[in-house]
Amino acid sequence: MFIKTLRLEHFRNFSNASLSPSKGINVIAGANGSGKTSLLESIYCFGFGRSFRPGSFRQLIQHEREQFTLFAETLESESTHKLGFRRSVNGETTLRIDSANEPKLSNLARHVPLQLLTPESVELILGGPKNRRQYLDWGVFHVEHQFYSLWVSYSKLLKQRNSLLKQRRWHKEGKYWDQQLADIGEKIDELRQSYIERFRPYLSRLIVEFLPEYDFSFELRSGWSKQDASLADALNRLVEQDTKYGYTTAGPHKADLRILANGEDAKVLLSRGQLKLLVTALKLAQGRFFTDTTSRKCVYLVDDLTAELDRQNQAKLCSALVQSESQVFVTAISEKLTNDYFSEVANNVFHVEHGRITDK
Numbered sequence: 001m002f003i004k005t006l007r008l009e010h011f012r013n014f015s016n017a018s019l020s021p022s023k024g025i026n027v028i029a030g031a032n033g034s035g036k037t038s039l040l041e042s043i044y045c046f047g048f049g050r051s052f053r054p055g056s057f058r059q060l061i062q063h064e065r066e067q068f069t070l071f072a073e074t075l076e077s078e079s080t081h082k083l084g085f086r087r088s089v090n091g092e093t094t095l096r097i098d099s100a101n102e103p104k105l106s107n108l109a110r111h112v113p114l115q116l117l118t119p120e121s122v123e124l125i126l127g128g129p130k131n132r133r134q135y136l137d138w139g140v141f142h143v144e145h146q147f148y149s150l151w152v153s154y155s156k157l158l159k160q161r162n163s164l165l166k167q168r169r170w171h172k173e174g175k176y177w178d179q180q181l182a183d184i185g186e187k188i189d190e191l192r193q194s195y196i197e198r199f200r201p202y203l204s205r206l207i208v209e210f211l212p213e214y215d216f217s218f219e220l221r222s223g224w225s226k227q228d229a230s231l232a233d234a235l236n237r238l239v240e241q242d243t244k245y246g247y248t249t250a251g252p253h254k255a256d257l258r259i260l261a262n263g264e265d266a267k268v269l270l271s272r273g274q275l276k277l278l279v280t281a282l283k284l285a286q287g288r289f290f291t292d293t294t295s296r297k298c299v300y301l302v303d304d305l306t307a308e309l310d311r312q313n314q315a316k317l318c319s320a321l322v323q324s325e326s327q328v329f330v331t332a333i334s335e336k337l338t339n340d341y342f343s344e345v346a347n348n349v350f351h352v353e354h355g356r357i358t359d360k
Contacts, residue, residue, distance in 0.1 A: 006021065067089065
């Protein structure tokens with residue numbers, strides 16, 4: 001999949017802007033504050049329905065405007081799709097696929113599989129378990145189509161159980177909900193575990209390229225104790241504790257991907273630059289696995305490529321991006337980046353300044 005055209009209306013500092021990127025490397029050059037990251041942010045919205053930067057969605061809407069609108073035309077296997085995403089100040093969201101209204105963001109996201117690398121991506125390692133669950137679930141979502149419906153069902157059941165716990169009503173109705181929650185929760189865990197096992201060889205190969213001095217291991221913690229034979233047993237054992245706290249303390253919503261380097265927690269042992277290399281390997285490996293599993297390519301968004309990486313590792317990252325044969329959008333203050341790392345491949349350079357995009 002690649003994006004043929006992209007248009008932004010009243011998004012951040014873009015009143016009305018468009019570009020026609022290449023299928024390969026696209027360098028977005030411009031001074032700090034010019035809108036380079038905002039351009040990546042607009043593409044990210046198609047794959048995730050939100051920004052990757054903190055703040056309210058209202059900050060995405062241009063000042064004194066009522067809404068932003070994004071359009072994209074994509075091409076995949078000789079099939080063209082027209083996508084639309086609109087968000088208004090009152091929170092209303094409108095999605096369109098091929099001129100038809102689309103009620104589910106998940107269906108739009110399937111059309112635009114994205115991998116994002118920013119200086120803040122190290123939070124995948126440094127941050128809490130939620131960050132690693134989201135990383136893992138992106139992969140499972142895009143290769144196991146039943147995963148999303150299972151997760152929606154699980155989330156509804158979890159909300160119901162938490163409500164009963166807060167109201168101290170679990171002993172009247174809880175067992176009925178617990179069995180359903182356990183059955184679906186274990187199916188989610190099985191899909192995650194299967195994904196990790198299939199994905200692990202891809203990750204091992206890439207990590208050797210980026211961080212050969214460390215021996216890495218990866219373990220998915222299901223979200224309940226190994227002392228319990230099943231999630232149903234865990235829910236039953238912890239029901240008094242859950243009633244006290246007013247929420248469910250075991251289940252796939254508590255899962256975590258444990259990452260060790262030489263037997264130690266990676267976030268303790270690795271430097272900031274090494275953490276970025278680890279995250280880079282995680283994202284690129286997931287993209288490669290996605291391509292081999294689905295025969296589709298994802299789009300890579302790379303913001304501030306040179307941050308926290310020396311020239312040798314910058315070259316490694318750029319080489320890996322080229323080898324992916326995917327569409328890449330990478331921001332840089334200067335278009336010199338194309339001469340340093342992308343001179344041997346076809347690439348487009350776009351210059352962003354004061355909400356305007358020009359093709360260099």
